[in-house]
Each structure stands twice: as C-alpha cells, then as structure tokens.
Amino acid sequence: MADRGRDPEAVERDIERTRAELARNIDELADRLNPKHVAQRGTERLKEEAGIVAQAMGSLVRPAEGEDGEPGRLDQRVVLAGVGAAVALTALVLWRRGRRRRR
Template identity: 35%
Template sequence: MSTDTDQIRRDIERTREDLRTDVDALTDRVSPSRVVGRRVDRMRGAARSVREKIMGTVQHPVEASSGPASALAERASAAAGSVGDAAGAAQQKVLSQTQGSPLAAGLIAFGTGVLISALIPASEPEQRIAGQLKDTLSEHAEDIKGKATEVAGEVKEHLREPVQQAVESVKASAGDAASTVRAETGTTPQSGGAL
C-alpha cells in the first residue's frame, strides 16, 4: 500500500512540475513584452534583409541600446509592423526598381518613416514630454539667442584679421600678376583704369 501511495505522490509531483513548466512557457509566449520583442526582431530581420539587398551586406551591425528610448523605438517598431504588413507588396515593387541604388532606397525609407510617424498618434507621455520641451525652450529662448549672438560676434572678431590678411594677399597677388603680365607684354597701364 505504501508503495502505491509513494508512486501516486511522485506522479502528482511530476504532473505539477509539468504543469508549472507548461504554464511558464505559456506565460512567456503570451507576455506582451515578449510578443513586442518578437515583432521587433521580425521587423529588424526584414529591414536588415532589405538593407542588405539594396546596399550589400552590413559588416558591423549596431545593437539597440536599452532604456526608455529603446522601449519607445520598440513600440514604434511594433506599430510599424502593422503598417508594414499592408505596405509589403508595394515595398517589393519598389525594391525591384531601386535595387543597387542606395540614394533612392534612403529617400524611400525616409518617406516611409515620415508616413508611418504621421499615421501613429502621439501617446500621452510623448505629448507631455513635447509640452515640457516646448516650455523649457521658450523659457531659455532669450538665453540661447543671446549666447548665439555672442558667439557670432566672437567668430566675427576672430575672423576679421585673417580675412583682412587674405584680402591684402589677394590684392598683392593680383598686383604682382598684373605687373608680370605688363612686363611680359611690354604694355603700360592706362590712365584712370584699374585691372
């Protein structure tokens, strides 16, 4: 009898462990961050293959940084994935026409980015940050303007002497060249005229 109960307990423990493993795998599979991560990876792979097809292979890929900017980029990439699925057929047509033309590909990518950013409404945190940035810039606009004017004045002062020297050098070179031409042609300068 004790052997049967021990066997049943082991079966129950094994079943519990199997269920725990299955639940963990299911949780990992449906976790929003994991779903977004998979979509981002899929979009990066598609972008990488498009970039390699147009511009050749990449020798030094850049890894994405971590932090709020990366999270925002991941959300944007996820949203872009939805829009990108609809634009897939058009993209293939454009790719066939622009293959080997990095400038055209860059312009198309820029236009696509502008289009996608125009379609995605700004989130509340983005709007709040944009408002704070606008307020900060308006508060410091006079300081920035004053510093820019000050720097421009300093640059002007620092360049004044070299510019004057360059002008004098050009005048001297032009005078020497005119003298050389007169000497070689045997002419004299006309009165009242300058070269």
C-alpha cells in the same frame, strides 16, 4: 480499475511530477503570451526584414563608373532614403496585418 498494487508514495511522486510539469508548461505559455515579449519578437522580425530589404536595395543601387573606369561613390542620402521608405512600407504592412488579426 485502479492499480491496487501501486505504492501510495509512487502515486504521490507521479502526481508531484505531473504538477511540476504542468506548472512549467503554464509558465512557458505565459512567457510566450506576455505582451512585452510579443512586441520584442515583432521588433526583432521587423529588424530582420528591414535588413533584408536594405541588402536588396544595396544590390539594386549600383554606383556609376567614374571617368577613370573605377566605380563611383553612392550618394548615401539616396540609399538611406530608399531604405527608410522600404522600412516604413514594411512596418505599415506588418501593422495592418496585426490589426486585421485582432478583429
């Protein structure tokens, strides 16, 4: 049964408040599902994972000691090649995972 004691203006305010809340929710969902924003989030996640892989690679690659007992210098080309390979592998895995989900 309807609440007959409610003020029609109060009911109207409730309806407007509910409408505004619904509009905000729809806008938020549209923003989350926007392909551009989805791609940006994927790119950010890929960058984060690449950074983690780069740190892991850096901790694995230790420079050899020189004749004086001091640590030697890393060959940056080798490190960059390893990081590039890790990033490429991560990108491939994420790309394949995305393709499977779309099917």
